[in-house]
Amino acid sequence: MPKIVNRDERRREIAEALLRVIANAGIEAVSVRSVAAEAGISAGAVQKYFATKEDLLRFAFTLTGEYLLQRWERVEGSGPFLDVLRRHLLEALPLDEQRRAELIVVFAFTARAATLPDWAAQLRDSYDAAQVTTTAFLEAGQDSGDVRTDVPADRLADLVIVLADGFSARMLHTPPGSPAHERLLDTLDLALTDLLAPR
Amino acid sequence: MPKIVNRDERRREIAEALLRVIANAGIEAVSVRSVAAEAGISAGAVQKYFATKEDLLRFAFTLTGEYLLQRWERVEGSGPFLDVLRRHLLEALPLDEQRRAELIVVFAFTARAATLPDWAAQLRDSYDAAQVTTTAFLEAGQDSGDVRTDVPADRLADLVIVLADGFSARMLHTPPGSPAHERLLDTLDLALTDLLAPR
DNA sequence: GACTTCGGAATACATCTGTATCTTATCCGC
DNA sequence: GCGGATAAGATACAGATGTATTCCGAAGTC
Numbered sequence: 001m002p003k004i005v006n007r008d009e010r011r012r013e014i015a016e017a018l019l020r021v022i023a024n025a026g027i028e029a030v031s032v033r034s035v036a037a038e039a040g041i042s043a044g045a046v047q048k049y050f051a052t053k054e055d056l057l058r059f060a061f062t063l064t065g066e067y068l069l070q071r072w073e074r075v076e077g078s079g080p081f082l083d084v085l086r087r088h089l090l091e092a093l094p095l096d097e098q099r100r101a102e103l104i105v106v107f108a109f110t111a112r113a114a115t116l117p118d119w120a121a122q123l124r125d126s127y128d129a130a131q132v133t134t135t136a137f138l139e140a141g142q143d144s145g146d147v148r149t150d151v152p153a154d155r156l157a158d159l160v161i162v163l164a165d166g167f168s169a170r171m172l173h174t175p176p177g178s179p180a181h182e183r184l185l186d187t188l189d190l191a192l193t194d195l196l197a198p199r
Numbered sequence: 200m201p202k203i204v205n206r207d208e209r210r211r212e213i214a215e216a217l218l219r220v221i222a223n224a225g226i227e228a229v230s231v232r233s234v235a236a237e238a239g240i241s242a243g244a245v246q247k248y249f250a251t252k253e254d255l256l257r258f259a260f261t262l263t264g265e266y267l268l269q270r271w272e273r274v275e276g277s278g279p280f281l282d283v284l285r286r287h288l289l290e291a292l293p294l295d296e297q298r299r300a301e302l303i304v305v306f307a308f309t310a311r312a313a314t315l316p317d318w319a320a321q322l323r324d325s326y327d328a329a330q331v332t333t334t335a336f337l338e339a340g341q342d343s344g345d346v347r348t349d350v351p352a353d354r355l356a357d358l359v360i361v362l363a364d365g366f367s368a369r370m371l372h373t374p375p376g377s378p379a380h381e382r383l384l385d386t387l388d389l390a391l392t393d394l395l396a397p398r
Numbered sequence: 399g400a401c402t403t404c405g406g407a408a409t410a411c412a413t414c415t416g417t418a419t420c421t422t423a424t425c426c427g428c
Numbered sequence: 429g430c431g432g433a434t435a436a437g438a439t440a441c442a443g444a445t446g447t448a449t450t451c452c453g454a455a456g457t458c
Contacts, residue, residue: 005435026314028227031415042437043416053416107310114303114371115225123372151389158369158386166365170357172313173322187357190350195393204405230445241407242446252446 011049014039015060023101027108030057061109061119064102065126068092081146085137085160086192092164094172103172127161134160138196148198159195163188210248213238214259222300226307229256260308260318263301264325267291280345284336284359285391291363293371302371326360333359337395347397358394362387 017039021030032053036043050056071091077084094100113119134157141147147156167188174181216238220229231252235242249255270290276283293299312318333356340346346355366387373380 022314024314026311028311032417033415044437044439045435047417048435051417104310104313107306107313110368110372111303111306111310112225112227114306115221115223120372127369127372155382155386155389158383159390162365162369162383162386162390163361164365165368166361166363169309169364169368170326170361173309173319173326183354184357184361187354187361190354191358191361191394195390209405231447232445243408244406246447247405250447 007049011059012063014041014046014049015056015063018056018060019064019101019105022105022108026104027112032056057112058119060105061122064105064109067102081141081144082192082196085141085196086189089160089164089167089188089192093168095176100172100176103168107169107172130161131157141196145198147196150199156196163191163195206248210258211262213240213245213248214255214262217255217259218263218300218304221304221307225303226311231255256311257318259304260321263304263308266301280340280343281391281395284340284395285388288359288363288366288387288391292367294375299371299375302367306368306371329360330356340395344397346395349398355395362390362394 014035018030018035021034021038025034030053032046033043035056036046039046046056050059068091072088075084075087075091091099094103109119110123113123131154135154138147138153138156138160142149142153147153167184171181171184174184213234217229217234220233220237224233229252231245232242234255235245238245245255249258267290271287274283274286274290290298293302308318309322312322330353334353337346337352337355337359341348341352346352366383370380370383373383
């Protein structure tokens with residue numbers, strides 16, 4: 001009978017190689033051959049798992065979304081409400097090489113989504129999901145008296161998501177350890193308390 | 200003697216064609232030939248003005264920065280302080296097709312800067328310039344009593360820039376005229392007053 | 399009016415691209 | 429151990445790409 005391989009596992013390995021290529025050399029450097037080389041297999045093997053380059057890119061795109069969700073599941077959920085929220089937000093920032101690499105990929109894919117309608121739809125779905133869960137989270141904070149109630153939770157969720165996008169974009173181009181980097185982290189705390197704390 | 204042509208003007212025309220290609224079909228669709236077709240000239244002519252594709256991309260990159268500065272110069276500078284600031288911020292958002300196209304380009308270039316060191320340096324310079332002018336502007340607001348003084352102006356400038364990046368990213372993927380779009384504009388006002396107004 | 403000089407176009411060429419096809423190697427059930 | 433199914437690799441191929449080179453035409457000066 002045939003040689004047995006874990007097909008899903010293999011697809012993930014190849015997609016992760018693709019993400020490494022983007023993180024190292026940009027999305028322009030992505031080709032079937034470059035990804036195969038990064039994965040340590042032949043270009044022909046890649047074709048066995050992804051019929052087209054577009055399939056491969058799409059699969060990797062959804063993969064990045066799952067990564068962030070997985071990290072969020074591991075975040076410590078106890079302690080003061082705003083601290084918990086802050087920890088979730090920090091998970092989305094490029095504070096180490098791993099997250100920096102992921103963010104480069106997300107940026108490349110976001111730019112791609114700006115001109116490809118089906119990619120845009122997928123990105124919109126991700127935003128909607130983030131909006132729903134963030135709103136629910138903030139409503140809980142309102143109920144427990146940790147979050148201001150003079151503004152609807154969905155507006156506050158907008159703010160949190162915007163802050164995440166804005167700070168990650170800015171910090172992606174600010175060397176970690178630099179004064180500007182530290183200042184931005186401080187500023188994030190300032191924004192969170194000023195915008196969300198009861199007044 | 201030779202045929203006379205405005206060389207700088209011609210270079211700008213070609214670069215603008217490049218920007219249109221990106222806005223319509225993404226940076227992956229950029230090739231010497233596609234840009235030449237968009238500009239209505241031959242590929243050979245493009246080579247006369249830009250020795251390499253990289254030169255062309257670089258020139259267009261700096262061009263986008265200048266566009267935003269030019270729009271800012273035309274912003275009405277009278278009226279309440281926060282309104283003036285708000286008008287400047289709105290200029291960076293994708294509120295019409297023109298600005299939406301520019302933002303797609305900026306996103307593509309930002310992603311590119313994540314892996315090309317010299318592009319990153321140029322982008323950092325732009326951020327630094329924005330930081331300096333925004334800080335000066337906010338300091339003036341502090342002096343006139345229109346901006347809170349319990350936080351240094353440079354922190355507030357961080358916030359304004361982060362909000363600009365965050366909202367533009369989010370609105371790029373939110374159809375204009377949709378409820379979410381309107382809500383985001385409202386939320387921006389909320390953030391500006393809550394973060395900047397004297398308390 | 400011929401000549402020179404450069405803009406613009408066309409062509410050439412080596413390389414890279416995605417994808418299709420073909421060949422070899424590997425593993426499992428019998 | 430061996431046959432057959434399937435993974436992995438190699439090869440093929442048409443098209444696109446960046447860039448170098450060549451050719452043509454127009455414009456202004458002598």
